[in-house]
Amino acid sequence: MTSLWLQDRESFPSDSLDGGRVQDVVVGAGITGLVTALLLARAGRQVVVLEARTPGAVTTGNSTAKVSLLQATRYSQLLGRHSEDVVRAYVEGNREGLEWLLRYCAEHDVGVLRRPAVTYASDGGEGLRRAKEEHEAARYLDLGVRWEHDLPVPFPTSGGTVLDEQAEVDPMAVVDALVKDLRAHGGRIVTGSRVRGVTGTGQLTVECRGGPSVVCDQLVLATGTPVLDRGLHFARLSPERSYALALEHPAPPEMMLISSHGPSRSLRDARAGDARLLLVGGEGHTVGRTDSERLHVDRLRRWTREHFPEATEVAHWSAQDYGSHDLLPVIDTMPGSSERIHVATGYGKWGMTNGVAAALATAARILDGHVPWARRLQDRPVRAGAVRGFAAINAGVVASGARHVAGAALRPLDDTTPAEGEGVVGRRGPVPTAVSTVDGRTCALSAVCTHLGGVVEWNDAEQSWDCSLHGSRFSPSGEVLEGPATRPLRPARGSD
Numbered sequence: 072m073t074s075l076w077l078q079d080r081e082s083f084p085s086d087s088l089d090g091g092r093v094q095d096v097v098v099g100a101g102i103t104g105l106v107t108a109l110l111l112a113r114a115g116r117q118v119v120v121l122e123a124r125t126p127g128a129v130t131t132g133n134s135t136a137k138v139s140l141l142q143a144t145r146y147s148q149l150l151g152r153h154s155e156d157v158v159r160a161y162v163e164g165n166r167e168g169l170e171w172l173l174r175y176c177a178e179h180d181v182g183v184l185r186r187p188a189v190t191y192a193s194d195g196g197e198g199l200r201r202a203k204e205e206h207e208a209a210r211y212l213d214l215g216v217r218w219e220h221d222l223p224v225p226f227p228t229s230g231g232t233v234l235d236e237q238a239e240v241d242p243m244a245v246v247d248a249l250v251k252d253l254r255a256h257g258g259r260i261v262t263g264s265r266v267r268g269v270t271g272t273g274q275l276t277v278e279c280r281g282g283p284s285v286v287c288d289q290l291v292l293a294t295g296t297p298v299l300d301r302g303l304h305f306a307r308l309s310p311e312r313s314y315a316l317a318l319e320h321p322a323p324p325e326m327m328l329i330s331s332h333g334p335s336r337s338l339r340d341a342r343a344g345d346a347r348l349l350l351v352g353g354e355g356h357t358v359g360r361t362d363s364e365r366l367h368v369d370r371l372r373r374w375t376r377e378h379f380p381e382a383t384e385v386a387h388w389s390a391q392d393y394g395s396h397d398l399l400p401v402i403d404t405m406p407g408s409s410e411r412i413h414v415a416t417g418y419g420k421w422g423m424t425n426g427v428a429a430a431l432a433t434a435a436r437i438l439d440g441h442v443p444w445a446r447r448l449q450d451r452p453v454r455a456g457a458v459r460g461f462a463a464i465n466a467g468v469v470a471s472g473a474r475h476v477a478g479a480a481l482r483p484l485d486d487t488t489p490a491e492g493e494g495v496v497g498r499r500g501p502v503p504t505a506v507s508t509v510d511g512r513t514c515a516l517s518a519v520c521t522h523l524g525g526v527v528e529w530n531d532a533e534q535s536w537d538c539s540l541h542g543s544r545f546s547p548s549g550e551v552l553e554g555p556a557t558r559p560l561r562p563a564r565g566s567d
């Protein structure tokens with residue numbers, strides 16, 4: 072499934088990497104990595120971005136790309152878990168991220184639609200309670216929200232909290248501008264280069280798949296979930312997948328909306344030439360933990376047909392982002408790296424502002440700058456809510472793993488070939504094996520995720536193998552698509 076923004080893209084010309092030594096390596100060319108790399112290159116440093124796929128290919132290019140300080144029910148949740156000064160540091164970071172991005176778009180001719188952002192109550196019960204709570208939390212944090220009883224939308228609501236003058240962008244237009252600018256400042260972007268490991272403590276040697284190693288002083292992991300396990304970040308992150316539709320519509324609501332309560336619905340408008348588009352997102356769940364991904368797309372379609380019957384679908388897609396155990400982004404350094412390996416993730420689907428904020432903080436750390444809000448976030452104390460969040464993430468991982476360890480789900484595989492577009496997991500002898508048929512090709516692979524040994528599940532919307540432990544995903548032939556894994560699924564024993 073391809074997002075509206077990634078449709079019809081030309082192939083990306085990679086820069087070359089001859090090996091050798093640079094000052095900074097940034098791993099990952101999403102919004103976090105590209106902004107970080109640009110800030111470092113502008114400061115005169117030699118920067119190489121290593122990207123496993125192509126710029127924007129993973130989460131950024133699949134984002135609905137609302138650039139907003141009002142973020143569903145985030146503030147009421149954060150105030151319940153953190154001290155006020157930590158939450159204010161979060162707001163300040165996001166405000167800086169938003170302002171930086173909008174200034175950047177204005178200076179580089181990237182189109183922006185200024186729109187109000189709304190957290191709406193879809194019912195008069197729990198939905199209304201949460202929307203009101205968010206309204207109070209946002210007011211308390213001086214966000215300038217107002218309450219609207221009647222929202223001009225064709226689906227039922229019990230009102231919502233509104234923050235004016237937020238923004239919508241095409242995330243790939245942002246990526247394109249960043250790439251061009253980075254190159255103009257001497258930065259290089261090497262695609263098809265998957266980082267597999269890092270050694271050394273003084274100088275760091277970065278080992279890539281399909282290319283030479285590169286030596287650097289500072290390394291930024293802007294890979295979504297970090298691809299090095301030494302910080303155990305995977306245990307503090309929850310990989311959340313969600314779904315989106317883009318539809319032509321004669322008059323989509325000119326606002327960004329998100330429901331305060333499940334099932335989540337997120338809407339925005341967009342322009343494509345003369346066409347007016349409506350984007351509808353939602354139906355989130357932890358990666359790999361659902362009976363059928365396709366059903367989530369169907370539910371989103373049904374809801375959209377009911378409320379926007381004149382809309383015509385032009386794209387549908389899904390993607391994942393990482394929520395953290397304490398709901399705050401992880402903008403940190405790896406333990407034991409002498410502050411040379413930097414990590415930025417955990418935006419909980421609000422990375423257009425948080426990703427830029429993380430880049431500003433990370434570049435400042437490397438350049439010996441001081442960003443008080445970032446320091447406050449990094450030094451936040453561990454509170455009871457965070458411990459509960461950590462326990463919840465890992466209880467889910469354990470439950471998911473136990474299902475397979477018990478072998479309950481793994482029946483012996485027979486010789487039947489899965490139907491086109493389908494995949495099955497079972498045992499060949501004692502070995503968990505994953506077999507799928509896509510585009511007429513049947514592939515049998517080890518079903519054991521190369522990250523931490525979870526058993527993969529078939530994603531029937533994306534036709535991929537997804538690991539329900541930490542969100543690694545693989546193509547039908549076993550190549551890594553995303554997540555913390557860096558090595559492909561192995562061919563099943565006895566297959567070629």
Ligand SMILES: Cc1cc2nc3c(=O)[nH]c(=O)nc-3n(C[C@H](O)[C@H](O)[C@H](O)COP(=O)(O)OP(=O)(O)OC[C@H]3O[C@@H](n4cnc5c(N)ncnc54)[C@H](O)[C@@H]3O)c2cc1C
Nearest residue numbers: 099101102103123130131134135136137266420421422423
């Ligand atoms: C459906 C959906 C809708 C969203 N909507 C919004 C929204 O409206 N507003 C908002 O603010 N946020 C939104 N988000 C969140 C936001 O899009 C993300 O937080 C943000 O794009 C993350 O950017 P990133 O640079 O950290 O990660 P990515 O864009 O995923 O970039 C990471 C890059 O690292 C590369 N990589 C990974 N591993 C390796 C490796 N080993 N070697 C080399 N490269 C590697 C990947 O290929 C990838 O290109 C949404 C997220 C989703 C899933």
